[in-house]
Amino acid sequence: TPDPLITENQPWSTTLGEGVDVTPYGLPIHFESDVVRRNVPWLTAETISSINFTPIHALEGTITPQGCAFERHHAGAIELSKADYRLMINGLVDRPLIFTFEDLLRFPRETRVLFMECAANSGMEWAGAQLNGCQFTQGMIHNMEYTGVPLRLLLAEAGVQPAGKWVLVEGADASGMSRSLPLEKALDDCLVAFQANGEALRKEHGYPVRLCVPGWEGNMWVKWLRRIEVGDQPWEHREETSKYTDTMADGRSRKWTWVMDAKSVITAPSPQMPIAHGPGPLVITGLAWSGRGKITRVDVSKDGGRSWETARLSGPAHDKALQRFYLDTVWDGSEMLLQSRAIDETGYVQPTKDALRAIRGENSIYHMNGIQTWFVAADGRVENVEVSS
Amino acid sequence: NRQAHPRFARARALAAGLALPALLALPALLPLPAAAEGFGLGRTALPQELAAWDIDIRPDGLGLPEGSGDVQTGEALFSERCAVCHGDFGEGVDRWPVLAGGQGTLADRDPVKTVGSYWPYLSTLWDYVHRAMPFTEAHSLNVNDTYAIVAYILYSNDIVDDDFTLTRENFATVEMPNADGFFVDDRDQVEVPAFSAAPCMHDCKTDVHITRRATVLDVTPETETDTETGDETASAEAPAAPPEPTGLDPVLVAAGEQVFRKCAACHRIGTDARNAVGPVLNGVVGRHAGAIDDFRYSPAMKAAAEDGLVWTPELLDAYLTDPKTIVPRGRMSFAGLRRAEDRAAVIAYLQAQEG
Numbered sequence: 001t002p003d004p005l006i007t008e009n010q011p012w013s014t015t016l017g018e019g020v021d022v023t024p025y026g027l028p029i030h031f032e033s034d035v036v037r038r039n040v041p042w043l044t045a046e047t048i049s050s051i052n053f054t055p056i057h058a059l060e061g062t063i064t065p066q067g068c069a070f071e072r073h074h075a076g077a078i079e080l081s082k083a084d085y086r087l088m089i090n091g092l093v094d095r096p097l098i099f100t101f102e103d104l105l106r107f108p109r110e111t112r113v114l115f116m117e118c119a120a121n122s123g124m125e126w127a128g129a130q131l132n133g134c135q136f137t138q139g140m141i142h143n144m145e146y147t148g149v150p151l152r153l154l155l156a157e158a159g160v161q162p163a164g165k166w167v168l169v170e171g172a173d174a175s176g177m178s179r180s181l182p183l184e185k186a187l188d189d190c191l192v193a194f195q196a197n198g199e200a201l202r203k204e205h206g207y208p209v210r211l212c213v214p215g216w217e218g219n220m221w222v223k224w225l226r227r228i229e230v231g232d233q234p235w236e237h238r239e240e241t242s243k244y245t246d247t248m249a250d251g252r253s254r255k256w257t258w259v260m261d262a263k264s265v266i267t268a269p270s271p272q273m274p275i276a277h278g279p280g281p282l283v284i285t286g287l288a289w290s291g292r293g294k295i296t297r298v299d300v301s302k303d304g305g306r307s308w309e310t311a312r313l314s315g316p317a318h319d320k321a322l323q324r325f326y327l328d329t330v331w332d333g334s335e336m337l338l339q340s341r342a343i344d345e346t347g348y349v350q351p352t353k354d355a356l357r358a359i360r361g362e363n364s365i366y367h368m369n370g371i372q373t374w375f376v377a378a379d380g381r382v383e384n385v386e387v388s389s
Numbered sequence: 390n391r392q393a394h395p396r397f398a399r400a401r402a403l404a405a406g407l408a409l410p411a412l413l414a415l416p417a418l419l420p421l422p423a424a425a426e427g428f429g430l431g432r433t434a435l436p437q438e439l440a441a442w443d444i445d446i447r448p449d450g451l452g453l454p455e456g457s458g459d460v461q462t463g464e465a466l467f468s469e470r471c472a473v474c475h476g477d478f479g480e481g482v483d484r485w486p487v488l489a490g491g492q493g494t495l496a497d498r499d500p501v502k503t504v505g506s507y508w509p510y511l512s513t514l515w516d517y518v519h520r521a522m523p524f525t526e527a528h529s530l531n532v533n534d535t536y537a538i539v540a541y542i543l544y545s546n547d548i549v550d551d552d553f554t555l556t557r558e559n560f561a562t563v564e565m566p567n568a569d570g571f572f573v574d575d576r577d578q579v580e581v582p583a584f585s586a587a588p589c590m591h592d593c594k595t596d597v598h599i600t601r602r603a604t605v606l607d608v609t610p611e612t613e614t615d616t617e618t619g620d621e622t623a624s625a626e627a628p629a630a631p632p633e634p635t636g637l638d639p640v641l642v643a644a645g646e647q648v649f650r651k652c653a654a655c656h657r658i659g660t661d662a663r664n665a666v667g668p669v670l671n672g673v674v675g676r677h678a679g680a681i682d683d684f685r686y687s688p689a690m691k692a693a694a695e696d697g698l699v700w701t702p703e704l705l706d707a708y709l710t711d712p713k714t715i716v717p718r719g720r721m722s723f724a725g726l727r728r729a730e731d732r733a734a735v736i737a738y739l740q741a742q743e744g
Binding site: 038039040041042044045046048049074075076088089090091095096097098099103106107128129130131132133136153156157158159168170174175176178226227229231233235236237238241242245247249250251252253254255256257258259261271299303304305306307308337341343346347348349350351355359362363375383384385386387388389 | 427428430431432433434438439442443445447448449451474483484485495496498499500502504507508509510512513516517520521524527528570571572573574575576579580581583584585586588589590591592593594596597598599600601602603604606608609610650653654655665666
């Protein structure tokens with residue numbers, strides 16, 4: 001039968017659309033209203049000190065639009081204007097300094113694409129498959145193009161004294177978010193950023209200024225950055241002792257677990273992205289990343305890890321940034337157990353969840369980078385499962 | 390060795406304007422900036438500014454101010470300022486953090502991580518309480534209050550006795566039970582070598598069967614498909630009725646919605662709102678105090694309710710100015726809204742949210 005969408009005149013072809021300036025700052029068309037961040041209410045006591053998840057299942061390419069990049073606040077997203085913004089550098093420096101926002105704009109700046117992953121991403125999966133959808137299981141991640149001043153230039157301006165070995169970075173919100181960074185990292189590649197994806201940071205991501213700590217856990221990317229203190233020892237504050245430490249099976253805990261290990265996930269098909277089209281050509285796609293550098297290879301398995309095919313990497317390979325991969329295949333309509341496995345430029349191969357549990361037990365909470373398995377049923381439905389190793 | 394920033398020194402000299410010839414005449418008195426070091430941006434932080442912001446403390450005691458506080462004082466402060474979320478004994482209310490107990494559970498399946506069972510440094514506790522607590526009123530605890538609350542939390546964890554006074558001098562002598570429970574990240578030694586072998590591509594295992602399924606637990610939030618359908622049905626079948634005239638200024642109500650964000654850490658309002666740390670506030674204006682059946686009010690609020698207290702706009706205004714003057718031993722840990730226009734706005738907002 002002829003398709004009436006083709007044979008009959010349609011309103012969008014016969015009447016006029018909206019003029020310019022109807023929406024001075026545009027939002028996605030309403031058909032896309034399901035591509036939004038989502039919260040898991042039972043995770044936290046309330047939403048002010050809480051987290052939500054990037055809809056990675058519904059995004060393509062690698063850049064996360066700011067409006068759906070996950071949020072994590074410890075005392076809510078505050079409103080701090082550029083005019084009211086001050087940045088202090090103090091401690092073991094020759095000249096304790098205060099910068100205004102305008103001062104920051106006069107330093108040489110850099111632009112680079114970086115992933116930012118919460119250390120607790122996939123943390124609910126330590127004890128076994130729990131949440132159905134990569135938005136919930138791997139969605140505490142975003143990837144943006146940041147512009148900012150290298151932290152080393154600000155530190156040089158203040159003059160780090162020879163005794164300085166550590167840096168405390170602190171936020172201006174009521175949580176007083178604070179983390180200790182080894183000076184080596186601070187001088188290496190950290191950015192004091194004020195733009196993301198070409199525009200100002202969003203309120204929920206630390207407007208007007210946040211720190212970027214490439215490849216390291218998201219909690220260190222202090223938002224509303226207001227103070228940088230140089231010291232000779234780490235501060236051992238709340239977020240680096242009572243939280244963001246990884247408890248092993250014997251009850252002892254790893255601390256200073258900063259680097260995010262290589263990881264990947266198939267974003268489609270996935271539980272929120274079932275196969276609706278039946279057998280035939282099928283695009284399997286996903287994301288891979290590593291805190292140790294570039295992704296060099298991603299393998300995909302359709303049979304729960306019995307055999308693997310190497311996927312096609314697409315788009316530029318950025319250091320410590322998301323990498324998109326594709327496996328263009330033909331689905332015969334039978335059940336699949338889909339997995340992906342990332343390999344980074346250091347040769348690190350993403351392990352299975354069981355391999356991680358064998359070393360760490362099930363109480364780590366953080367740094368779960370194990371291989372994800374999706375069960376695809378014959379009708380195209382997809383479920384989060386684990387398989388024998 | 391804290392020299393003035395060279396560019397700042399020069400700017401000051403230039404700002405003096407007429408002093409310029411004098412500067413040229415007396416080069417020996419005013420050192421010229423050395424060869425360009427950095428960009429000359431920013432200004433020197435003043436001592437008062439450093440004192441205001443550099444209040445963190447470290448395990449070695451760096452930054453810890455002079456002061457003291459005892460367990461008894463701390464218990465009273467804790468009850469007033471902290472217990473609404475953490476419970477009277479640090480046991481935690483709802484999903485708010487548990488602060489006491491849990492010793493010996495770290496190797497269990499679900500370890501209870503508290504100050505006593507997990508935190509390796511006492512300085513961390515003092516620093517966090519002083520810089521970030523109470524949750525809704527950061528920076529409201531003075532130095533001695535902080536010593537006292539920290540002393541009480543130590544007591545609630547059986548680390549000190551009830552007659553203990555914590556001071557700057559004895560701070561370093563307190564032994565944290567899990568002080569030796571941490572080691573520095575060893576993934577580079579333990580995991581990276583194990584996970585760096587060339588990966589298998591074919592016949593990697595013989596048996597593949599499903600061992601765990603997420604759907605068994607069924608804890609995933611509703612999917613977008615359900616939400617979308619619901620929204621569309623609602624908008625198609627029941628166009629939003631025009632709001633009932635309330636006699637309230639919509640601008641004021643909107644301003645009140647902004648102010649209410651200060652309250653939203655503890656209170657819920659609107660359709661489907663339920664009790665949280667504080668009681669649900671739908672229809673609170675004109676309601677009798679303590680009227681929500683399933684909320685655990687403080688004894689003080691229950692007593693006020695028995696005395697017939699009613700939340701009129703006038704009384705709410707006084708309560709929101711300073712809660713403790715209306716309900717002296719109530720649990721509401723809120724410093725109050727100082728601006729009269731904020732109180733008027735939030736009361737209008739509350740009035741707009743009928744039961």
